[in-house]
Amino acid sequence: MRSGGVSAAALERDLAARVDGEVRFDAGTRGAYSTDASNFRQVPIGVVVPRSVEAGAEAVAVCREHDAPVLSRGGGTSLAGESTNAAVMIDWSKYCTGLLSVDPDGRRCVVEPGVVLDHLNDLLSPHGLRFGPEPATHNHCTLGGMIGNNSCGSTAQRAGKVVDNIARLEVLLYDGTRMWVGETSDDEYVETVRAGGRRAQVYRQVRELRDHYLAEIRRCYPEVPRRVSGYNLDSLLPEKHFHVARALVGSESTLVTVLRAELELVPVVPAQSLVVLGYPDIAAAGDAVRRVLPHDPIALEGLDDRLIHFEREKHLYPEALALLPEGSAGWLLVQFGGQTTEEADRKARAMLDDLCSSPHPPVASFFDDPAREAELWEVREAGLGATTRVPGLPDTWPGFEDSAVSPDRLGDYLRDLRKLYGEFGFSEASLYGHFGQGCVHSRIPFDLVTASGVGSYREFLERAADLVASYGGSLSGEHGDGQQRGELLPKMFGADIVRAFGQFKAIFDPGNRMNPGKVVAPYPIDDKLRLGADWEPAETETFFRYPHDGGSFSRAVLRCVGVGRCRREGGGVMCPSYMVTREEEHSTRGRARLLFEMLAGHPDSPIRDGWRSTAVRDALDLCLACKGCKSDCPVNVDMATYKAEFLAHHYAGRIRPLAHYSMGWLPLAARLASLAPRTVNALATAPGLTDLVKLAGGVARARAIPPFASESLQAWYARRGPRGSGRRGEVVLWPDTFTNRFHPHIGQAAIEVLEDAGWRVVTPGGTVCCGLTWISTGQLATAQRVLRRTTRLLHPYLRAGTPIVGLEPSCTAVFRSDAEELFPRDPDVSRLRQQTLTFAELLYDRTPGWQPPSLGRPAMVQTHCHQHAVLGFNADTALMREMGMDPRVLDSGCCGLAGNFGFERGHYDVSQACGERVLFPALRDAPDGALVLADGFSCRTQIEQGEAGGRQAVHLAEVVAMARFGDVPAARPEQAVERPSSPRAASLAVLPGLGVAAAAAGGLAARAAGQRIRDH
Structure with a gap:
């Protein structure tokens, strides 16, 4: 295979032989790296993930021998196409993440290019320092990417752009020249040139270029705080000390490869206050910026009513949105800092006093509570996501998403920009951004899939570039040029400076091998689009209806x-x-x-x-x-x-992995096993049988599969019958497979608590299931049949409006989400979604006057992923607090078991690593008196089988029942709960065999039908 004249096979072979890292030329890697966050797409030749900076340098050397273009990549979030190209991509983000040194007194540090900004600032926090610029992607952007883009963020109001915070860079030229560059005095320049060699040549040519274009640089570079477009030739000016490192910042991997960086740091601001100012519209908010700036805020952001409307449509941050001053259609978020809260508050109140004396004072809200401030900043940081995929509106795209003008002219610019939007039918586009520095963010509903739409996209970009230039502004105030703005740079700088850009690139990269087609001699703005008029994706009839x-x-x-x-x-x-x-x-x-x-x-x-x-x-x-x-x-x-x-x-028409049969058909296997649970559990411990059956079922050998209960919940309920007054009405307690066959004691506890609370509880008998295991293994035709049967069984309750209470979060989430995705037009499925509640939701939200029992205990809480994503956990935490508990909801993410995932062969190590990130260490350190609470069967199983200090988790229903009906032990209270038991090391290994048998008995006859997409 050849790519642009390069033999990809030979290049891959040599890279693999010489580079200490991961060399990936496979289809999957190339597809995953084919685009960034921009409108553009180019499939890379291959990807190299170096294990060290030296390995990255060696990768460039190999590419040079093959004349292959090179592109460095950090987080891959570029919005202008600068991190996508038909080149060898060097991804620094996995291994080259070091903080190499810190000089607290000099406020400097040296880093590798792959370190993530938030991680770096965490490491710097003991010194009371941080790297100043903080874009909205701060929890996953890398310093190398920030340097390549000249990133900013809201904190640039105080700290400046990345270019303002760079001391030195260690760079590698494509020809192999490697050097540290930075500020250069006249004496240092003379010494460098006298030493001779390629470094001397570079410095001499750069100095000659600067001197030749000195007048044009002074005249043509916009005097705005957020000039990010173009190369930083102004950093070479005498008054800026011929700063070669800063001239290379923002060059988007088109000039050099950055190997290490020495950063200038700023002190952490100990205390902050936030003022939210409301104005009649966003342009009026823009007008007010010039009056706010003299008060020296550390951040100054603007939001318009469209952004707020979009966030409300998406149900984002409702509590924070309620804090915005009412009656406004444009807002400014103004943050002040100080050594104390009193100092920050004093600055904020001085600004408010000044604004109140103006002819048209704004509506204002004042906050010095860090939690409230954080909520409001989330509203601002959600801008990109909130303006994408707004229900009922066309898709929006970048392209003209970060223009910048002088803050003094921002209001007029916003009016003219809104007028231009109206001419092109883009009136619904939001305008927001870093208003204190004149930077405006916006996603626009371009039509990028028809020839006429792409033509309109080009025409708009050219007109918009003319508008920015007329204001003396910058095409990019944050995201860089790449392919998106490279073609438009002459409108902003003029032909002479653009010619200088080409000569500057030729000094460092004469062969045009560094990220070609970006910034200099760029690809056209309507070429290599991710979509484009020729994009024709294959449409297939699907099971889910989207x-x-x-x-x-x-x-x-x-x-x-x-x-x-x-x-x-x-x-x-x-x-x-x-x-x-x-x-x-x-x-x-x-x-x-x-x-x-x-x-x-x-x-x-x-x-x-x-x-x-x-x-x-x-x-x-x-x-x-x-x-x-x-x-x-x-x-x-x-x-x-x-x-x-x-x-x-x-897998349509093909044999599936064994685990799809053993665990996909778990409900049927469990029903068969419950005919003789003690016998099945005994067989599980038989020597020699355990490993054999796990092998046959595709189950990880290290896993112990939980034992079956001696009596199912359905059998217990049928024997016991309903009790209680039922004065509040009737509820259906859903007997999911995990509660019914493995942990019926949870269902029993829930029934007793709900009856005590005044509900009459009904538990359906017979064969019932939500279809979860078939959904998770992609056996969707079977899942559809199961859900059809379930809705028929529940039909009387659904028509009566009876609440359906789920105890297992993953099964409950099927009713609240997946079922309607499979059957969006089925009225019973819609009722099922609306009537399904969690145990806590029923008690806390639907049982007025009920007094929960008291239990003054701390609790370590592992929220099930599906509850986090679909159901919500607010009712649970509210109920626990009302009981007097002190719940610590762990920020642990997925426990790692995730239903069938952690049981499947080949997944055990990843499953345990997920648990070891946060969950297991937190439980090992948990006090003995704390409850360990996890409603999910998977979560409880992972905790029991993982390195969690021997702790076991209980369900919220068990906790309420223990508090209401029994004593709670002082230490390890979960010991009071009765569980089905078998030897921990080898419990029910026969389950996979039963799963295979179940699939054979109940599913293989339907396999052919199972591949067809059934009625929806």
């Missing part, structure tokens, strides 16, 4: 805009596999990219085998189907659903 994506799987996959929040190293639920493996293909974004490539919308896609793709299958294999992305992703990508859809098509 009602929120126009019924289209391809449009569902396009939800991913590349912002990369799924690449966080910790915090939240999304994305557990990435947090463990640090692989792009194991992030939600990487998987979405592969699914996009799979749909064959472009003839050069590296994924050529559609739904049968092994590359896509392998990327999805480590997806835990936790649904964390459904809630944590700014645009609600639902990779668990996409994985199930893919598996259904991938």
Whole structure:
């Protein structure tokens, strides 16, 4: 295979032989790296993930020998196409993440290019220092990417852009020249030139270029705080001390490879206050900026009414939105800092006093509570996600998303920009951004899939560039030029300076091998689009109906805009596999990219085998189907659903993995096993049988599968019958497989508590199931049949409006989400979604006057992923607090077991690593008197089988029952709960065999029918 004249096979061979790192030229990797957060797409030649800076330098050397273009990549969140190219990508983010040294007195540190900003600032916090610029992607952007882009963020109001915070850079030229560069005095320059060699040549040519264009640089560079477009030739001016490092900042990997960076740091601001100012419209808010700036805020952001409307439509941050001053359509968020809260407050009140004396004073709200301030900043940071995929509106795209003008002229610019939007039919686009520095963010509903739409996109960009230039502004105030703005730079700088850019590049990269086609001699703005007029994705009839994506799987996959929040190293639920493996293909974004490539919308896609793709299958294999992305992703990508859809098509008409039979058919296997549970549990411990049956069922050898209960919940209920007054009415307690067959004591506790609270509890008998295990293994036709049977059984209760209470979060989430995705037009399924409640929701929200029992205990709480993503946990925490408990909800993400995932062969190590990130250590350190609470069967099983200090978890229903009806032990209170038991090391290993038998008995006859897409 050749790519642009380069023999990819020979290049891959030499890289693998010489580079200490991961060399990936496979279809899956190339597909995952084919685009960033921009409108553009180029499939890379291959990807190198170096294990050290030296290995990265060696990769460049090998590429030079093959004349292969090179591109460095950090978090891959670029919005202008600068981190996508037909080149060898060097991804620094996995291994080259070191903080090499810190000089607290000099306020400097040296870092490697892959370190994530938040991680760096955490390491610097003991010194009371931080790196100043902080873009909204701070929890996953890398310092190398920030240097390449000249990043900013809201804190740039105080600290400046990245270029203002760089002391020195260690850089590598494509020709192999390696050097530290920085500020250069005249004496240092003379000494450098006298030493001779390539370094001397570079310095001499750069100095000559600066001197030749000195007048043009002074005249043509805009005097605005956020001039990010173009190369930083102004950093070479004499008054800026010929700062070569700063001249290279923002060069987007088109000049050099950055190996290390010496950063200038700023002190942490100990105390902050926030004022929110309300104005009649966003332009009036822009007008007010010039009056706010003299008060020296440390951040000054603007929001318009459209952004707030979009966030309300998406149900984002409702409590924070309620804090905004009412009666306004434009807001300024003004933050002040000080050594104390009193000092910060004093500055804020001085500004308010000044503004109140103006002819048209704003409406104002004042906050000095850090928690409230954080909530309001989340409203601002959600801008990109909130303005994407707004219900009922066309999709929006970057392209003109970060223009900047002088803050003194911001109001007039916003009026003219809004007028231009109106001419092109973009009136619904939001305007917000870093108003204190004149930077305006916006996503625009371009039509990028028809020839006329692409033509309009070009015409708008040219007109908008003219508008910015007329204001003496910058095309980019934050995100860089790349391909998106490179072609438009002459409008901003003029022909002479653009010519100087080309000469500057030629000094460092005469062969044009560094990220070619970006900034200098750029690809046209309507070329190499991610979509484009020729984009024709394959549309396939699907099982899920994607009602929120126009019924289209391809449009569902396009939800991913590349912002990369799924690449966080910790915090939240999304994305557990990435947090463990640090692989792009194991992030939600990487998987979405592969699914996009799979749909064959472009003839050069590296994924050529559609739904049968092994590359896509392998990327999805480590997806835990936790649904964390459904809630944590700014645009609600639902990779668990996409994985199930893919598996259904991938294995259509083919033999599936053994685990799909043993665990996909678990409900039937469990029903068979419950005929003789003691016998089955005894067989599980038989020497020699355990490993054999696990092997046959595709189960990880290290796993112990929980034993069956001696009596199911349904059998217990049938024997016992309903009790209590039932004065509040009737509820259905759903007997999910896990509660019914494994942990019926939880169901028994729930029934007793609900009856005590005044409800008459009904538990359906017979064969009932939500279909979860078939959904998670992609056996969707079977899942549809199961759900059809379930809705028929529940039909009388659904028509009567009877609440359906679920105890197992994953099964409850099927009723609240997946079922309607499969049957969006079924009225009973819609009723099922509306009437399904969690145990806590029924007690806390639907049982007025009920007094919960008192239990003054701390609790370590592991929230099930599906509850986090679909059901919500507010009622649970509220109920615990009302009981007098002190719940600590762990920020541990997915426990790692995730239903069948952690049991499957090949997943055990990743499963345990997920638990070891936060959950296991937290439980090992938990006080003996604390409750360990986990409503999910998977979570409880993972805790019991993992390195959790011997702790076991209980369900909230058990906790309420213990507090109401019994004594709670002082130490390890979970010991009061009775559980089915068998030897921990080898419990029910026969289960997989039963699963296979169940599949054979109940499913194989339906396999052919199971591949058809049934009625929806």
